[in-house]
Amino acid sequence: ENISNFSLNITDCTQVVVPEEVFFTVAAAGILENLLILIAVVRNKNLHLPMYFFICSLAISDMLGSLYKTLENIFIILCKMGYLTRHGDFEKKLDDAMDSMFILSLLGSIFSLLAIAADRYITIFYALRYHNIMTLRRALVILAIIWAFCAGSSIAIALFSYEAATVIPFTILFPLMMFFILCLYVHMFLLARSHAKKIASLPSSTVHHRTNMKGAITLTIFLGVFLCCWAPFVLHILLARFCPHNPYCACYMSIFHVNGTLIMCNAIINPIIFAFRSPELWSTFKKMFYCPR
Amino acid sequence: MSALRLISNRTSQQALSNSDYTWDYEYYEYGPVSFEGLKAHKYSIVIGFWVGLAVFVIFMFFVLTLLTKTGAPHQDNAELSEKRFHMNTFVAEFGRPLESERVFSHQMAEESQSLFHFCINEMDHMNKEKESQKGPSLESNTHFQEVPKSCGMFEEDLHCLTKFNIPNFVNTEQNSSLGEDDLLIPEPPIIL
Numbered sequence: 001e002n003i004s005n006f007s008l009n010i011t012d013c014t015q016v017v018v019p020e021e022v023f024f025t026v027a028a029a030g031i032l033e034n035l036l037i038l039i040a041v042v043r044n045k046n047l048h049l050p051m052y053f054f055i056c057s058l059a060i061s062d063m064l065g066s067l068y069k070t071l072e073n074i075f076i077i078l079c080k081m082g083y084l085t086r087h088g089d090f091e092k093k094l095d096d097a098m099d100s101m102f103i104l105s106l107l108g109s110i111f112s113l114l115a116i117a118a119d120r121y122i123t124i125f126y127a128l129r130y131h132n133i134m135t136l137r138r139a140l141v142i143l144a145i146i147w148a149f150c151a152g153s154s155i156a157i158a159l160f161s162y163e164a165a166t167v168i169p170f171t172i173l174f175p176l177m178m179f180f181i182l183c184l185y186v187h188m189f190l191l192a193r194s195h196a197k198k199i200a201s202l203p204s205s206t207v208h209h210r211t212n213m214k215g216a217i218t219l220t221i222f223l224g225v226f227l228c229c230w231a232p233f234v235l236h237i238l239l240a241r242f243c244p245h246n247p248y249c250a251c252y253m254s255i256f257h258v259n260g261t262l263i264m265c266n267a268i269i270n271p272i273i274f275a276f277r278s279p280e281l282w283s284t285f286k287k288m289f290y291c292p293r
Numbered sequence: 294m295s296a297l298r299l300i301s302n303r304t305s306q307q308a309l310s311n312s313d314y315t316w317d318y319e320y321y322e323y324g325p326v327s328f329e330g331l332k333a334h335k336y337s338i339v340i341g342f343w344v345g346l347a348v349f350v351i352f353m354f355f356v357l358t359l360l361t362k363t364g365a366p367h368q369d370n371a372e373l374s375e376k377r378f379h380m381n382t383f384v385a386e387f388g389r390p391l392e393s394e395r396v397f398s399h400q401m402a403e404e405s406q407s408l409f410h411f412c413i414n415e416m417d418h419m420n421k422e423k424e425s426q427k428g429p430s431l432e433s434n435t436h437f438q439e440v441p442k443s444c445g446m447f448e449e450d451l452h453c454l455t456k457f458n459i460p461n462f463v464n465t466e467q468n469s470s471l472g473e474d475d476l477l478i479p480e481p482p483i484i485l
Contacts, residue, residue: 013335186357193360216357224350235342247331252338 013251018261023073030066030267034059037275040284047280050139051123054115055275057143061108062267068102069264100158103170106230107150109266110177113226115142116274117184124188167241174234178227185219221273229266232259 037059041047075094078084084091119139123130157170236252236259243249275281334340 182353186360189357190360216354216360219357220350220354223353227350228346231346232342239338247335248333248338251335252342255339 013247013254016255016258018257020073020077023257023261023264024070026261026264026268027066027070027073030264031063031070033268033271034063034066036285037271037281038063040281040288043288044280044284047284048136050134050136051116051119052278052281053136053139053143054112054119057146058109058112058116058270058274061105061112062270064101064108065105066264066267068098068105069260072098096158100154102154103157104150104154107153107173108147109226109230109270110174111146111150114177114181115146117181121184121188124191167237171234171238174230178223182223185222189216189219225266225269225273229262229269233263 038056041052041056075084075091075098079091119134122133126133232255236256239246239249239252244253
């Protein structure tokens with residue numbers, strides 16, 4: 001049979017290519033930023049708190065995601081230059097290992113965000129008992145469990161990615177977690193709002209409306225960023241599994257590299273909206289950079 | 294991911310080549326995909342997805358802002374937790390040994406209410422003076438940062454409340470987006 005490998009119609013959806021410079025810049029920025037946070041938390045004893053450990057966990061998973069993309073690009077470049085063969089067994093194993101790193105990063109991000117949201121929830125609603133509920137040791141145990149689970153699932157998913165069964169739980173987990181995190185934050189937000197009303201009732205103040213708008217904006221940014229950065233990729237996996245030959249699906253899948261870049265952008269944005277809002281962390285950065293020993 | 298390409302090779306009837314595995318940028322050479330006779334625009338999934346996502350985020354934002362205008366259903370247990378929350382939001386974080394916090398936490402339960410009421414009354418007077426001086430976005434901060442000297446006797450207790458590490462989310466809700474620097478004003482605040 002004559003099988004034409006390329007449909008050269010004008011209506012073809014060709015792969016949208018992201019320039020390599022953009023790729024590497026975004027990835028490098030993500031890695032550096034998150035590394036900075038890790039170093040700051042490790043060096044400053046004041047930051048050895050459960051909240052910052054969860055933020056570190058998020059930083060690690062973001063770093064893994066950016067690292068994965070960088071390594072993958074490097075390997076593909078090496079392939080093109082001929083240093084690595086395309087059809088080797090070693091390359092296949094390497095590829096599987098890197099796929100599992102990426103899935104580890106995604107799962108780690110989701111669970112870290114969940115842990116951060118739960119930690120804040122406990123801080124607000126069980127404020128006086130917070131230090132009994134969330135001790136340092138418990139936080140570390142929780143993190144160990146999360147990462148062990150993520151590592152196991154990522155290896156399992158990478159090994160069994162041929163089965164349909166792995167894709168479905170993977171894509172169901174994502175909206176479930178998002179919904180749960182949204183519920184936690186909305187509940188906190190409701191408390192903050194009713195609280196702001198109480199403040200407003202004490203002196204005569206017309207400011208509360210504005211501060212609550214800011215609360216709504218903050219919450220929308222938290223969740224909107226995560227959704228916009230990860231959902232395109234999750235949809236891509238779904239479509240690749242279930243309708244690879246459909247032209248509409250194929251057109252969506254042609255923007256795969258843009259989706260990958262979005263994930264790396266998430267690694268850059270997450271520290272800004274979680275870590276850099278802490279004054280203690282900022283003062284640690286200043287000490288690190290402006291007062292070298 | 295190239296693992297997905299393996300899926301396509303196994304399911305596809307028309308194999309492209311003998312080797313099942315190649316590692317390439319062009320992940321999705323799925324074989325001829327016919328683009329003939331498309332009823333809708335070829336990027337309709339892309340456009341539909343992003344429009345749907347934007348609509349969802351905007352919807353979420355409007356729901357949240359609507360919540361700011363309607364009544365507060367959350368009144369149960371609000372008294373004590375709100376007051377603790379209130380104290381906590383406007384105090385910067387300090388690292389302290391965890392042991393001393395537990396010592397104080399029991400005392401705080403009883404004292405926080407009276408402490409709070411006292412400071413609120415004091416704050417009332419201060420606030421009317423300071424209101425005109427600071428920008429509106431700082432107003433809710435100045436309520437607590439300029440607690441007058443008469444609250445100083447509770448300084449020790451307030452110090453303990455600083456150890457309830459405040460999530461950034463809570464801080465930034467009440468503040469402007471520049472946020473945390475507002476809490477660390479140059480003059481030595483009583484609480485800090």
